Amino acid sequence: MIEVAGLGKTVDNGGEPLTILQDISFSVMPGETVAIVGASGSGKSTLLGLLAGLDSPTAGDVRLDDVSLSALDEDQRAKLRGRLLGFVFQSFQLLPSLNALENVMLPLELAGFSRSTLGPASVSMVAAASEWLERVGLGHRLKHYPKHLSGGEQQRVALARAFAPNPQLVLADEPTGNLDAATGQQVIDLMFDLNAKQGTTLLLVTHDEAIAARCGRVLRIQSGRLVG
Ligand SMILES: Nc1ncnc2c1ncn2[C@@H]1O[C@H](COP(=O)(O)OP(=O)(O)OP(=O)(O)O)[C@@H](O)[C@H]1O
Numbered sequence: 097m098i099e100v101a102g103l104g105k106t107v108d109n110g111g112e113p114l115t116i117l118q119d120i121s122f123s124v125m126p127g128e129t130v131a132i133v134g135a136s137g138s139g140k141s142t143l144l145g146l147l148a149g150l151d152s153p154t155a156g157d158v159r160l161d162d163v164s165l166s167a168l169d170e171d172q173r174a175k176l177r178g179r180l181l182g183f184v185f186q187s188f189q190l191l192p193s194l195n196a197l198e199n200v201m202l203p204l205e206l207a208g209f210s211r212s213t214l215g216p217a218s219v220s221m222v223a224a225a226s227e228w229l230e231r232v233g234l235g236h237r238l239k240h241y242p243k244h245l246s247g248g249e250q251q252r253v254a255l256a257r258a259f260a261p262n263p264q265l266v267l268a269d270e271p272t273g274n275l276d277a278a279t280g281q282q283v284i285d286l287m288f289d290l291n292a293k294q295g296t297t298l299l300l301v302t303h304d305e306a307i308a309a310r311c312g313r314v315l316r317i318q319s320g321r322l323v324g
């Protein structure tokens with residue numbers, strides 16, 4: 097599902113080269129759940145950005161579903177993301193001008209709502225998005241805007257949005273980082289539950305060793321290098 101070879105990222109930091117990631121190589125098989133753990137500033141979010149093709153490496157390559165990201169242009173990478181990927185961020189990143197239902201519908205619209213796993217073509221996007229919000233316990237909040245939802249509710253909308261198009265791969269960057277412990281636990285339980293039911297490949301950045309231990313495998317990153 098993911099193949100990373102010799103990946104590196106060096107940026108120009110006021111005339112001085114600053115290496116953020118160096119010589120990162122690993123692969124992830126379809127259906128695996130993998131945690132990425134490391135101290136603040138170790139390069140976890142940068143790595144996720146490179147895996148998603150949102151950022152370009154200065155060395156090495158990422159292959160997603162056997163497609164080399166470096167061989168694609170911006171548009172092709174965006175299409176690949178739409179086809180393969182769901183994202184969950186620490187800061188939820190819902191669109192403030194769209195209500196919960198519309199936020200979940202957005203990736204379905206972008207995906208053309210064409211994947212057979214979504215059901216017969218007659219099932220409307222509204223129905224599919226509503227059903228997803230019901231699955232995350234927000235069937236009573238369809239028309240609420242993000243600012244009128246709690247943090248935990250916003251993250252549940254974000255989970256519905258990430259999983260609704262039935263992506264092969266979900267990338268999550270500290271999805272509970274902005275939530276209190278109890279709410280974070282509920283969100284993480286829900287994410288693992290959706291992941292298991294959908295058979296998604298999951299890459300999860302976390303500071304929390306207990307959450308990491310729930311993943312099939314843990315990758316440790318230290319000062320931009322994989323250390324285990
Ligand atoms: N464009 C950039 N220019 C300069 N430095 C950068 C740039 N992007 C990231 N960095 C630096 O690279 C390092 C890694 O950043 P990154 O956000 O990947 O860390 P992280 O492991 O996700 O940290 P956290 O756990 O705090 O989210 C940090 O020291 C950061 O300041």
Ligand SMILES: [Mg+2]
Nearest residue numbers: 140141142269
């Ligand atoms: Mg980060």
